[in-house]
Amino acid sequence: MRSARLTGAGLVRSGGPGAAGEPLLLVAHGSRDPRAAEATRALARAVAAARPGTPVLASWLDHTEPGPTEALRGLAAAGHSGVTLVPLLLTAAYHRRVDIPAAVAAAHQAGSPIRVRVTDVLGPVGTEADPALLAGLRRRLAEARPGRFDALVLAAAGTRDAGARGSVGRVAEALGAALGTRTRVSYASAAPPAVDVAVARLRAGGARRVAVAAYFLAPGLFHDAVMVAAGEAGAVAVAAPLTDAPELVDLVLRRVDAQPCAGG
Structure with missing residues (x-):
């Protein structure tokens, strides 16, 4: 069973102690390969550096802790009333349509009162590639x-x-x-x-x-x-994977700043 603790799970705060701002939860697919988790943590650090004052947490749907349900429960326990969840996915397939909504629902069913806004995936929205x-x-x-x-x-x-x-x-x-x-x-x-x-x-x-x-x-x-x-x-x-490329950081933050998409 996954732990709900956030210690060592990739929470990054920029702007010093007590930084205020609704946290961001980056949710990656997950892999048995430890390089994948480290790449997600690197992206979380880069996003935090680009958005001072915003706590940024990495989580994974499989293989690496914490999962999004546990991360949401931990954020709620830490006193956060809302969070923006960013699916680190390049297509809006099964993981976006099923796994992420299920993780959010499980957190709410467990009694977590946190409000969750889910953004679009990082791949094309509609007919255009970003x-x-x-x-x-x-x-x-x-x-x-x-x-x-x-x-x-x-x-x-x-x-x-x-x-x-x-x-x-x-x-x-x-x-x-x-x-x-x-x-x-x-x-x-x-x-x-x-x-x-x-x-x-x-x-x-x-x-x-x-x-x-x-x-x-x-x-x-x-x-x-x-x-x-x-x-x-x-x-x-x-070519190498995108990992923490500056353009990917920019894309994550523009997904965060956009209007919420349907279904979370």
Whole structure:
């Protein structure tokens, strides 16, 4: 059973002791790989630094403590009357539609009186990919130093949700348009094509230098597998996950400052 204590769980306060401001709860997917949790904590620290006076807490849906229910209970016990929950998710699939509302409901059923406002996910809202998200992907791609490339694969974790895959496709289309490059999508699980297949198809179609942009928030087994498979297929570079990129911090805070989305 998860503990409701916040000690060591990633609560970050900026602005010194007694900083006032409604806390932010960042909720990540979670991974067995400890690098993923550390990436989420790094993002929480960066968000706190960008929003002085606001307590920022990281939590995870699986594998790492605290879970969002326990985090909400702990915040309520600490005297907070309200919190803004930010789903650190790139698509509005099962975790956003089911897991997060269930976690909030469980906290309320346990007697936590805290008011919870849930923001949109970090991926596209409606038909548009956020410029900050695209800028973060471009930053990580430039850091990978691929040099000149004539085709690009956007590698994502994968989902069986057709609507979520459509949102990944919109990001790929917008990123390709911004870079003036042919772009295809690949998935590490749940849906085809795999990244090596996508790279091979682009090379078979005449592309000589194919780069891979990583549509991941944190490192882990999926990103590791993408790096290996893409390299074996002849990709010239694979970008790192977004982690705590400044553009991602900006996107989180703009989700916080936007009007609340439906359903929490």
